[in-house]
Structures are given as C-alpha cells and as structure tokens.
Amino acid sequence: MRSARSLAPFALLLAIAACEKKKPAEAAAPAGAAAPAAGAQVLLGHVGSLTGNEATFGDSTDKGIRLAVDEQNARGGVKGRQVAVKTYDDQGKQEEAALVTTRLVVEDRVSVLLGEVASKRSLAMAPIADKYQVPMVTPSSTNPKVTKDGDKVRPYVFRVCFIDPFQGTVMAKFARETLKLQKVAVLRDVGNDYSVGLADYFLVKFKELGGEIVDDQSYKAGDSDFKAQLTAIKRKKPEAIYVPGYYTEVALIARQTRELGLTVPLMGGDGWDSAKLYEISRGALEGSYFSNHYSPDDPSPRIVEFVRKYQARHGAVPDSLAAQGYDAARVAMEAMERAPDLSGPAIRDALAATKDFQGVTGVITIDADHNAVKPAVVLKVEGNGGKYVATVQP
Amino acid sequence: MSESLVELLQHLVNGLSVGTIYALIALGYTMVYGVLKLINFAHGDVYMVGAYAGFYLAEYVAPPGRAGQDGVAGVMLRALLVTAGAMAVCGLLGYLIERLAYRPLRSRPRITSLITAIGVSFLLEYGFQLQPWGFMPVPFPPGPSPRFFPELLPRADWSVGGVSISNYDVIGLAVALALMLALQFIVYRTRFGTAMRAVSFDPQVAGLMGIPVNRVISWTFVLGSALAAAAGILNAVPRPQINPLFGLMPGLKAFVAAVLGGIGSVPGAMVGGLALGLAEEFVAAYTVSSLKDAIAFTVLILVLLFRPEGLFGRVTVEKV
Numbered sequence: 088m089r090s091a092r093s094l095a096p097f098a099l100l101l102a103i104a105a106c107e108k109k110k111p112a113e114a115a116a117p118a119g120a121a122a123p124a125a126g127a128q129v130l131l132g133h134v135g136s137l138t139g140n141e142a143t144f145g146d147s148t149d150k151g152i153r154l155a156v157d158e159q160n161a162r163g164g165v166k167g168r169q170v171a172v173k174t175y176d177d178q179g180k181q182e183e184a185a186l187v188t189t190r191l192v193v194e195d196r197v198s199v200l201l202g203e204v205a206s207k208r209s210l211a212m213a214p215i216a217d218k219y220q221v222p223m224v225t226p227s228s229t230n231p232k233v234t235k236d237g238d239k240v241r242p243y244v245f246r247v248c249f250i251d252p253f254q255g256t257v258m259a260k261f262a263r264e265t266l267k268l269q270k271v272a273v274l275r276d277v278g279n280d281y282s283v284g285l286a287d288y289f290l291v292k293f294k295e296l297g298g299e300i301v302d303d304q305s306y307k308a309g310d311s312d313f314k315a316q317l318t319a320i321k322r323k324k325p326e327a328i329y330v331p332g333y334y335t336e337v338a339l340i341a342r343q344t345r346e347l348g349l350t351v352p353l354m355g356g357d358g359w360d361s362a363k364l365y366e367i368s369r370g371a372l373e374g375s376y377f378s379n380h381y382s383p384d385d386p387s388p389r390i391v392e393f394v395r396k397y398q399a400r401h402g403a404v405p406d407s408l409a410a411q412g413y414d415a416a417r418v419a420m421e422a423m424e425r426a427p428d429l430s431g432p433a434i435r436d437a438l439a440a441t442k443d444f445q446g447v448t449g450v451i452t453i454d455a456d457h458n459a460v461k462p463a464v465v466l467k468v469e470g471n472g473g474k475y476v477a478t479v480q481p
Numbered sequence: 482m483s484e485s486l487v488e489l490l491q492h493l494v495n496g497l498s499v500g501t502i503y504a505l506i507a508l509g510y511t512m513v514y515g516v517l518k519l520i521n522f523a524h525g526d527v528y529m530v531g532a533y534a535g536f537y538l539a540e541y542v543a544p545p546g547r548a549g550q551d552g553v554a555g556v557m558l559r560a561l562l563v564t565a566g567a568m569a570v571c572g573l574l575g576y577l578i579e580r581l582a583y584r585p586l587r588s589r590p591r592i593t594s595l596i597t598a599i600g601v602s603f604l605l606e607y608g609f610q611l612q613p614w615g616f617m618p619v620p621f622p623p624g625p626s627p628r629f630f631p632e633l634l635p636r637a638d639w640s641v642g643g644v645s646i647s648n649y650d651v652i653g654l655a656v657a658l659a660l661m662l663a664l665q666f667i668v669y670r671t672r673f674g675t676a677m678r679a680v681s682f683d684p685q686v687a688g689l690m691g692i693p694v695n696r697v698i699s700w701t702f703v704l705g706s707a708l709a710a711a712a713g714i715l716n717a718v719p720r721p722q723i724n725p726l727f728g729l730m731p732g733l734k735a736f737v738a739a740v741l742g743g744i745g746s747v748p749g750a751m752v753g754g755l756a757l758g759l760a761e762e763f764v765a766a767y768t769v770s771s772l773k774d775a776i777a778f779t780v781l782i783l784v785l786l787f788r789p790e791g792l793f794g795r796v797t798v799e800k801v
Contacts, residue, residue, distance in 0.1 A: 138626045305770045311720035312495070314491075314498075315492065315761070315762045318488060318495060319765075319767075321491075339722055346638055346647060
C-alpha cells in the first residue's frame with residue numbers, strides 16, 4: 088500500500104509531463120500554416136553563431152540579412168508590410184540552435200527562418216522547420232543532408248548555395264589540373280558534417296583524376312594541438328594539405344604546420360572565409376587556396392554595387408557569408424512577395440519555384456533537391472585577404 | 482638520421498610538450514585527493530581560469546610595448562610577472578572554492594563534496610560564457626568566443642637533425658620540472674609538508690596533535706590551483722586559443738594521469754602526465770588520429786582493472 092501511494096504523485100507528474108510535451112506541437116502547428124494578421128510586421132527569424140568559435144559566420148550573415156531587409160523596406164516591404172528580423176545567437180552550439188529555432192517558430196511566430204551557416208547546426212534546425220511547416224532558407228550550409236534526409240527532400244528546407252559534392256570537386260580539379268599536384272594529404276574535423284562531407288568528395292574526385300591521397304588524418308573542433316597529425320603527414324611528403332574545416336582551427340593548424348617546418352600550401356573550403364583567419368594565422372597561410380561562393384574583388388557591376396552598399400552600412404568588406412546572407416534574405420522576401428498569402432505552405436511553394444533570381448553570388452535557381460546551382464570561385468591567400476584566382480562552373 | 486627515427490623523435494618532443502601540461506594539472510588532483518580524499522572536478526576549470534588570468538594580465542595590466550619591457554630582461558620580467566600573477570589569482574580562487582564550497586560540507590558524506598565539485602565546475606564554465614558586465618574595467622566575463630593568448634616571449638624554432646623544437650617546448654618542460662621539484666621539496670622537506678602528510682594520514686589525529694588542519698587544507702588548494710594556473714599559461718603560449726570550456730578535456734585527462742601515476746603520489750602525477758601525453762601522441766600518430774581522446778579513458782579502464790593503486794601508489798588494505 089505504501090509503495091502504491093508514493094508512486095501516485097509520480098504517475099501524475101508523468102501524465103502532466105506527457106501532456107505538456109505534446110501541447111506546443113498541437114498549438115503551434117497552425118502557426119506556420121495560418122497567415123499572420125494583416126497589417127502587422129512580417130517577421131523573419133535568423134539563427135546564427137554571433138559568438139563562439141565561428142562568431143564571424145553569424146555576424147557577417149546577420150549584417151547581410153539586415154542590409155537586404157532595409158532595402159526591401161525602403162521599397163515598401165513585402166505585400167505592403169514592413170519586414171523585421173529577429174536574430175538569436177546559438178553560440179555555435181547545435182543544441183542551442185535547435186532551442187532558439189523552436190523559440191522563433193513557437194513564440195515569435197516568424198514567417199521564414201534564415202540560417203545557419205554551419206551544416207551541423209542547420210541539420211539541427213531542419214527537422215523543426217519541417218515539423219512546424221515554416222520555410223527555412225540556409226545561406227551557406229553546403230552539406231547535402233541539410234535539404235535531403237536520405238532519399239527524401241525535406242519539404243520546407245532550402246539553400247541558396249552550392250553543395251559539397253560540387254565544392255569538393257572544384258578544389259580537387261583545381262589542385263590536379265591547375266596546380267598539377269600529385270600527392271595531397273587530408274586533415275578533417277571528424278565531428279563536423281561539413282568537413283567530413285567535403286573531405287570525402289575531394290578525396291574521391293582527386294583519386295579519380297589520377298592523384299594520390301598520401302594520408303587522411305582527423306582532428307576535433309576545440310583541439311588546440313595538431314602536431315601529432317601534422318608530424319605524421321609531414322613524413323608522407325605531400326605537395327599540399329586539404330583542411331576543409333572552420334577558420335579558427337584552420338588558422339591554428341596552419342601555424343603549427345609552419346612550426347614543424349612544413350611549408351606546403353593548405354587548401355580548404357568556404358569555412359575559411361573570415362577576417363579572423365588572417366588575424367589568427369599570422370601569415371602562416373600565405374599562398375594557400377580555398378573555394379568560396381564569391382570574391383569581393385570581382386569586377387562585375389552587381390558585386391561592386393553590393394560591396395559599396397555593405398561598406399557604407401557596416402564599414403567592412405563583406406565576406407562571402409555576408410553576401411550569402413544578403414541573397415538568402417532577398418530570395419526569401421521575393422518568394423513571400425510572389426506567394427498568394429504568407430502561410431508556410433504558400434511561401435514554401437513560392438520558394439521551390441524560384442528561378443533565375445539575380446543574386447550577388449550568382450544566378451539562383453532552386454532545383455528539385457532544394458539546392459541552388461551556382462559557380463564557385465577559388466581564392467588564394469595573399470596578405471590579409473583572399474585574391475581571386477579562378478571561377479569554376481557547375 | 483633515418484626518416485622514421487626523425488618522425489619518432491618529433492612525436493616524442495610533441496608528446497612531452499603536451500604531457501607536461503597534464504602532469505602539472507594532475508599534481509593539483511593528487512594533492513587534494515591526498516589530504517581530503519576528494520576528487521576536485523573543478524580543477525580543470527581552475528586551469529582554464531589560470532589561462533584567462535594570464536590573458537587579462539598580459540593584455541590589460543601589462544600590455545606589450547609599455548616602458549620597462551625593452552630588451553630580453555624586460556620581456557622575461559613581463560612573462561614572469563604574468564605567470565606569477567595568474568598563479569596568485571588562481572591560488573586565491575582555489576582558497577575560495579575550498580572555503581566556500583567544500584569546507585561547509587566536509588563532515589558530510591564524500592559524495593556530497595563530489596557533486597559540489599561538479600557544481601563549481603559548471604559555475605566556472607558557464608559563468609565565463611556570460612557576456613561582459615558593463616561595470617568591469619576589462620571585458621569580463623569573456624563570453625563564449627575564443628580569445629587568443631598573446632605571445633609572452635618571441636617564439637624561436639630550432640631544427641635539430643630534422644626535429645623541430647621551439648624555445649616554448651624547452652621552457653615549458655624546464656618550468657614544469659622546476660615546479661614539480663619545488664613541490665616535492667615542500668611536501669617532504671618542510672614543516673608544512675610534514676603537516677600536510679600528517680593530515681593526509683589521519684586528519685582527526687593530526688588535529689589532536691595541534692596541526693591546524695583547516696589551514697593545511699587551504700594551503701593545499703592554493704598550491705594545487707597555482708600549479709594549474711602555471712599549466713594554463715604554459716599551454717596557452719604555444720597553443721594560443723583559449724575559451725571557457727577548454728579546461729574540461731585536459732582536466733579529465735589529468736585526472737586519468739593522476740590515477741595512472743597513483744593518486745596521492747607527487748612523482749606519480751608527473752610520470753602519469755608525461756606518459757599520458759606520449760601515449761596520446763603515439764596513438765594519434767601511428768594508428769587512427771580520431772582515437773586520440775579515447776586512449777586516455779582506455780588507460781583509465783585498464784589501470785582500474787589491473788592496477789587500481791596506479792604506478793606509484795601504495796596498496797591500501799581495507800580494514801573490515
């Protein structure tokens with residue numbers, strides 16, 4: 088009898104917990120489906136890493152988004168209503184990204200989600216966007232899994248950038264055909280979907296083109312000592328090292344590479360693009376190459392115009408993440424303008440129908456897998472910036 | 482020298498460089514365990530605070546380029562002051578942690594202190610991730626973004642027969658050894674050391690003999706925390722990225738090092754730390770590099786299975 092009585096409150100608690108857990112899902116499901124009240128502001132939600140190891144990613148993206156939204160508001164907003172942006176910082180943590188995404192959807196009831204830059208955090212957001220039927224546009228997450236869950240395309244998730252099979256191929260081609268490299272080593276971040284994916288696609292393409300991968304080592308984000316891996320790589324005498332990570336670790340890896348007396352260039356992807364890369368690496372990356380979405384040095388008028396506007400507003404040269412954030416916000420707002428109403432499914436259909444949109448980073452057409460098909464550029468590190476080397480078409 | 486020998490020696494240099502850090506942190510674990518039989522899980526975070534203390538001292542209190550830092554002597558003096566300052570800050574932190582968190586619970590079951598240690602650890606880790614408070618003269622707390630530790634000494638790399646060694650590696654090893662010898666001297670050759678060993682043997686009886694138990698325990702925390710601060714700076718100079726969570730992993734690994742060497746033993750902590758640094762280096766280099774973190778915990782399991790008293794520990798007989 089005694090045990091039964093002491094169990095009762097537990098059972099009650101459990102029952103309450105079970106009800107509580109279900110509630111937000113039921114209450115919020117119509118939030119995405121139903122249009123917000125007319126006359127009110129249209130709200131965009133941005134999830135970004137404003138602090139943490141990839142702080143410049145979120146910061147640049149947010150600045151790009153705000154520039155796009157201000158321009159749209161000056162033109163009269165979306166459907167005659169002003170657009171506002173709500174940004175939450177996820178500190179570069181997956182669990183935090185999931186938390187603030189739910190908050191944006193359930194509490195703030197945003198019409199469209201923008202973010203994240205890092206694929207692993209976009210992967211934490213994507214199921215939430217699908218569940219609540221709120222369209223999500225990621226500016227710069229290049230891992231294929233972000234928009235495609237196995238064979239199934241995630242209905243509410245889109246991106247305005249190319250994907251890693253293409254980005255990895257670009258660098259492999261560039262290394263093999265332009266730099267004429269024969270032996271390359273790979274050093275990847277094992278805890279990062281982006282890095283692992285990019286390394287895999289690079290590896291396959293580089294071997295296919297007749298090159299040799301002499302070593303494949305790994306590290307983990309947050310590590311500060313990479314000398315064990317680099318010493319092992321040095322012994323294999325590669326002509327370059329492919330390090331598709333994020334800028335903080337890449338810069339530290341570059342310094343330790345030079346400290347060990349290894350002078351070959353490093354190669355990487357768009358995760359390198361940050362002013363911090365040059366600051367932390369202190370010249371250790373001179374002569375290295377990375378693939379990117381765009382180059383601010385590009386003389387084409389649309390880029391010159393964007394760089395001028397961004398500099399006037401924020402006082403800095405926009406990196407590619409800023410340009411991608413700008414494009415993502417514009418694509419989202421253009422779709423909202425075209426959609427018959429501002430409900431989740433209506434915006435989703437309009438986003439899926441995006442065709443030949445003139446973005447700063449290229450012409451954006453959303454394909455069947457919700458990806459944008461765009462060219463990539465290769466930049467060479469010179470001084471404190473990336474110098475344009477080549478454009479590679481898809 | 483043949484290439485594989487050069488590679489082997491390079492790994493040896495790298496491994497020792499990391500191992501000295503583990504050894505210095507492990508000393509703090511071992512000393513506290515010795516006197517209180519408490520695993521101070523906040524110790525890894527004291528190491529983190531040490532690196533930050535050095536960072537703030539070097540950036541704001543003694544910024545580079547200030548007068549009196551010219552020449553070799555000035556640079557050395559600044560490095561010394563920053564290190565000593567950080568050790569003092571952490572010594573105070575160690576004292577406060579013991580005084581406020583552990584002492585009120587000392588008569589309670591040991592598990593209470595252990596859980597409190599984890600609480601203190603979280604307090605430091607997440608407290609340091611808050612955004613800076615406006616009223617502080619320096620941006621403190623530092624927030625979650627990593628900071629980059631300033632170069633206290635100009636780096637010099639030498640190549641000895643193909644093996645790269647830097648002045649940081651040499652200084653790090655020398656400072657660590659000097660600190661360990663100093664500690665060994667304090668524990669075995671001074672009155673305080675004798676008191677410490679007496680408290681470790683039996684706190685109640687030591688108290689009856691007139692030994693100020695509370696003061697001895699406080700000083701043990703101060704010493705251990707100061708060593709952790711030294712480790713924080715020796716690590717942050719060559720590997721400059723510091724963030725509020727970076728003490729977690731080294732803290733756990735140093736705990737393994739202390740267990741490996743025999744927890745409670747000062748030379749054991751040194752040997753355990755160096756051995757663990759080397760083991761990690763060789764596993765990462767000659768097998769799969771993603772196993773680097775796994776090796777520490779594999780070592781822990783093996784030690785606990787086959788030699789729970791560690792390399793230098795004494796077998797204690799449980800009296801029933």
